[in-house]
Amino acid sequence: MKYILLFTTAIFLACEGRQLSRCELVRELRKYGYPENQMRDWVCLVENESSRRTDVIGKPNRDGSRDYGLFQINDRYWCSNTNAPGKDCNVTCKQLLSNNIRDSAVCAQKIYRRHGFNAWYGWINHCRGRPLPDIASC
Numbered sequence: 001m002k003y004i005l006l007f008t009t010a011i012f013l014a015c016e017g018r019q020l021s022r023c024e025l026v027r028e029l030r031k032y033g034y035p036e037n038q039m040r041d042w043v044c045l046v047e048n049e050s051s052r053r054t055d056v057i058g059k060p061n062r063d064g065s066r067d068y069g070l071f072q073i074n075d076r077y078w079c080s081n082t083n084a085p086g087k088d089c090n091v092t093c094k095q096l097l098s099n100n101i102r103d104s105a106v107c108a109q110k111i112y113r114r115h116g117f118n119a120w121y122g123w124i125n126h127c128r129g130r131p132l133p134d135i136a137s138c
């Protein structure tokens with residue numbers, strides 16, 4: 001019985017996406033070297049793109065592409081919809097839905113280096129030039 005419970009818990013953890021708290025998100029981003037002076041912009045971006053949920057797949061965009069995970073990363077350019085890692089972040093889109101946010105965090109940094117925050121409509125529409133989330137207690 002104990003093992004069955006452990007097993008179902010493991011399946012549950014493996015399949016279910018997670019909603020991070022604001023401070024959990026900040027801690028995770030710090031872990032992957034996100035700079036402090038960008039932190040509130042990143043938190044705002046993630047809150048507006050995915051509500052801090054790791055497993056969100058967006059509705060199809062106008063061009064038929066879709067967006068994946070915390071940062072809503074697009075499968076047209078950045079992640080591969082096959083089982084083999086590919087496109088510019090050399091990952092599968094499924095990897096970007098993991099509760100381990102490493103692949104998403106690394107990919108989002110790559111996107112940022114190329115395009116800045118303007119790569120994300122969530123940031124342009126809800127964060128640019130606006131009051132940013134309070135992370136003073138994180």
Ligand SMILES: *[C@@H]1O[C@H](CO)[C@@H](O)[C@H](O)[C@H]1NC(C)=O
Nearest residue numbers: 084085086087089090091092
């Ligand atoms: C892409 O990632 C795979 C492992 O996930 C690796 O074997 C491969 O060399 C990588 N390709 C590039 C171009 O970095």
Ligand SMILES: CC(=O)N[C@H]1CO[C@H](CO)[C@@H](O)[C@@H]1O
Nearest residue numbers: 044047048049051126132133
């Ligand atoms: C849809 C959504 O999550 N909107 C959020 C965008 O960011 C602002 C500032 O953090 C929030 O107040 C909104 O709720």
